Amino acid sequence: MxxxxxxxxxxxxxxxxxxxxxxxxxxxxxxxxxxxxxxxxxxxxxxxxxxxxxxxxxxxxxxxxxxxxxxxxxxxxxxxxxxxxxxxxxxxxxxxSEGVIAYLTNHMALKSFMERISICTNLDGMIHRLIGQQELDFTTQVAHPYWFEQMEDVPAMWKVLSYNAGYDATGYIYNYEESVGQLMHFAKNFFTHAPNNLRMEEIEAAFSLATSESNMLPNLLQQVACQFINPPPPADFCLVKLLGDNMALLDEEEH
Structure with missing residues (x-):
């Protein structure tokens, strides 16, 4: 099936x-x-x-x-x-709605590892381009995960997380914040700078497994599809284009 x-x-x-x-x-x-x-x-x-x-x-x-x-x-x-x-x-x-249908028919459970990498990378850019009220709407409506701990437990991920990090009496001061946008930015950096001896499939698996308990990526996209709607997101923050345009299939006449 x-x-x-x-x-x-x-x-x-x-x-x-x-x-x-x-x-x-x-x-x-x-x-x-x-x-x-x-x-x-x-x-x-x-x-x-x-x-x-x-x-x-x-x-x-x-x-x-x-x-x-x-x-x-x-x-x-x-x-x-x-x-x-x-x-x-x-x-x-x-x-x-188009956004929810795009989310459901392109759920992360149905995507390949390369597609999930592409989604993380593109989502990083989409979030980064939000400014002013758009950024405020996003940060208000989409919950911020706490993700440092999951990455610290994986040596290859911690190496990227701690790159150029500071240090004080409380521990490491990372160049990231525990926010959705920074999580996606870290994901892009990890996919780019992970150890060369790892295959891309292994790199994506490490990220997905590290975040699987809280289902960070599917939960984030679900929130965008279901909550980031009032006011609507900017035109270039298009979930349909990000996830894969199945809307053309939905317009087909059934025979």
Whole structure:
């Protein structure tokens, strides 16, 4: 099963202003040359928060046994966060907006390690370009993680974190702050300056695993999709372009 294509199929219905009201199961998913559609016998209802939650719940129940290894109590990187998003429907009535759809259909659990590196690097630049009220809106609406401790525990990451750092009686004084923007800036520096004997896949894995307990990257993007909306973010802070434009797929007519 291609999880992204299933999510796109559901979001295509939501984007048109309808939902399936949870009245479907995996047997109603039709796979055709990489595209997923729903059985046309399923009646659509107007989209609202309640019908959306019911659709999310069904997709959650379809995905859960695929992602979750009950015997070993194991879930792939970021997949547990994706399941929790579907279980809770945190965007509510805004779940059919472009930003939330872009976030869900490009969730970090569905991305390759190179795509996650690109997202971190681009997000660093997007946050850095926020100025004045835009920067204030972002810092007000998006929670700041505490991330130094996670990086200090990984030798290769601590080497980048402590580069040119000061030192006093309280310990190291890093050239970073414990903020979202500085976390992304550190990520970009780590991807660039990590030890040469590490492959890019290992470098990204180190960052993702160091931040996996708090799901920093998917949580950050979720906050941007669900909270950084009033007032709306500047035009160049576009989550759809950052994560991958699936909106064209959502505009396709279902056959």
């Amino acid at each position: 291609c999880a992204r294509e299933v999510l796109i199929a559901m979001c295509r219905v939501h984007f048109r202003g309808f939902s399936l009201n949870g009245k479907f199961n995996s047997s109603h998913l039709l796979f055709n040359t990489g595209k997923v559609t729903f059985d046309t016998d399923i009646a659509e209802v107007p989209f609202d928060i309640h019908s959306c939650k019911r659709d999310y719940a069904v997709i959650h129940d379809i995905f859960h046994p695929v992602f979750w290894d009950e015997e070993n109590n194991f879930c792939p990187l970021h997949a547990e966060h994706l399941l929790h998003f579907l279980f809770t429907c945190p965007a509510g009535a805004r779940s059919n």
